[in-house]
Amino acid sequence: MSDAPQARLIECLQYLFHDVAERLSPTDPARPFLDDCTNRLGQMARRLTARRFVAAVVGLTKVGKSTLLSALLGEEVAPRRNTVWSSVPVEYEYGEAFRAWVHFRKQVAREALSCRSGGELLDFIGKAATEGGRYSPGLVELVEARMPSPLLANGLVVADTPGFGAAQPGRADAETHAKVIVEYLNRLNARKDAFAQVYWVVRRGEGGIGSLEKRFYQEHLCGRCADVVVNYFGPEDGAHADPASQSKFRRRYGDCFDPLVRLHFLDGMQALEARKSNDAMALGSSGIQTLVDSMSAMAGNAYAHQAVRDVLAIWGDLHAALDRNLIDASRLWTIKKSRRDEAYYQAEQCGIPLKELDA
Ligand SMILES: Nc1nc2c(ncn2[C@@H]2O[C@H](COP(=O)(O)OP(=O)(O)OP(=O)(O)O)[C@@H](O)[C@H]2O)c(=O)[nH]1
Ligand SMILES: [Mg+2]
Numbered sequence: 407m408s409d410a411p412q413a414r415l416i417e418c419l420q421y422l423f424h425d426v427a428e429r430l431s432p433t434d435p436a437r438p439f440l441d442d443c444t445n446r447l448g449q450m451a452r453r454l455t456a457r458r459f460v461a462a463v464v465g466l467t468k469v470g471k472s473t474l475l476s477a478l479l480g481e482e483v484a485p486r487r488n489t490v491w492s493s494v495p496v497e498y499e500y501g502e503a504f505r506a507w508v509h510f511r512k513q514v515a516r517e518a519l520s521c522r523s524g525g526e527l528l529d530f531i532g533k534a535a536t537e538g539g540r541y542s543p544g545l546v547e548l549v550e551a552r553m554p555s556p557l558l559a560n561g562l563v564v565a566d567t568p569g570f571g572a573a574q575p576g577r578a579d580a581e582t583h584a585k586v587i588v589e590y591l592n593r594l595n596a597r598k599d600a601f602a603q604v605y606w607v608v609r610r611g612e613g614g615i616g617s618l619e620k621r622f623y624q625e626h627l628c629g630r631c632a633d634v635v636v637n638y639f640g641p642e643d644g645a646h647a648d649p650a651s652q653s654k655f656r657r658r659y660g661d662c663f664d665p666l667v668r669l670h671f672l673d674g675m676q677a678l679e680a681r682k683s684n685d686a687m688a689l690g691s692s693g694i695q696t697l698v699d700s701m702s703a704m705a706g707n708a709y710a711h712q713a714v715r716d717v718l719a720i721w722g723d724l725h726a727a728l729d730r731n732l733i734d735a736s737r738l739w740t741i742k743k744s745r746r747d748e749a750y751y752q753a754e755q756c757g758i759p760l761k762e763l764d765a
Pocket of ligand 1: 467471473486492568570675
């Protein structure tokens with residue numbers, strides 16, 4: 407058991423829900439509800455005990471992921487091209503100096519490079535992590551980069567990933583890239599010490615969210631994505647911030663994603679140009695700040711406080727389900743009184759009045 411009281415409480419609740427779910431028949435209407443609670447608690451527990459927080463920027467090819475990443479990190483370090491595609495995930499992590507490592511698929515040894523500047527890092531990543539670069543396709547599994555970006559200073563890792571979807575007919579990359587992304591996300595998921603969130607980037611300006619994007623999101627991203635970036639590609643400065651067009655986007659595409667996702671309307675190119683020219687006004691109006699805030703909140707110790715609110719939200723959902731007779735209260739609470747008492751005790755240690763809410 408973890409030492410953090412919040413983690414102990416979450417573990418108790420997980421056991422409680424799990425025990426109760428196990429004693430219900432597989433077709434009991436309460437089962438999906440309890441399973442959902444257990445999953446949400448599992449995510450919370452993982453987040454509380456993680457030492458690595460990865461924000462994985464994922465999206466269709468050429469939606470501006472790499473441009474956005476450079477804007478977030480404060481300088482141009484992610485290769486952006488019209489023709490050459492990012493082909494390998496690149497993780498950016500905090501370091502006092504610019505460095506990079508290439509991880510190969512079938513080899514433990516890594517190739518390392520020290521760089522004197524962000525420009526050199528960009529150049530190296532451009533050769534190591536894009537189609538037609540210095541390595542044969544499929545040889546490299548991951549490029550790891552270190553740089554002194556303030557965004558990364560509290561333990562956040564930001565990952566640029568290859569775009570899925572074909573732009574050039576006749577190339578196999580669309581599928582290969584989708585496979586690379588799914589493999590990468592699964593590897594992140596398998597790491598016990600890591601908590602990962604997907605930031606799904608879609609492009610607005612010409613067209614919106616296409617069927618390929620919707621499908622990929624539904625199949626691979628939705629369970630791990632709480633933020634969608636709506637990146638504006640258009641001639642009109644500030645158009646991303648227009649409330650009427652934001653509402654139109656929500657109305658038109660709202661059913662594509664989970665209702666709880668946060669939408670960030672921004673202009674990634676404007677943000678990058680503003681970072682390069684140190685233009686605070688233009689950076690402010692680019693809309694990137696809400697995304698910076700969301701990524702920053704992922705890492706660090708701040709989550710322990712949020713976890714308390716999240717537990718209360720789950721408890722509240724449970725009570726709503728009892729009120730609506732979705733769950734039979736007498737069966738739920740009498741099965742494991744000792745577990746329930748333990749959960750109350752741990753909640754008290756965290757200052758959460760679960761018992762009172764129950765009365
Ligand atoms: N007008 C405009 N162009 C952009 C914007 N963001 C990126 N671009 C351009 O679009 C092209 C693709 O941008 P990238 O950032 O490389 O896109 P990506 O999603 O990383 O592409 P892949 O990694 O190949 O999937 C580049 O030529 C960028 O300069 C934007 O916000 N507005
Ligand atoms: Mg890219």
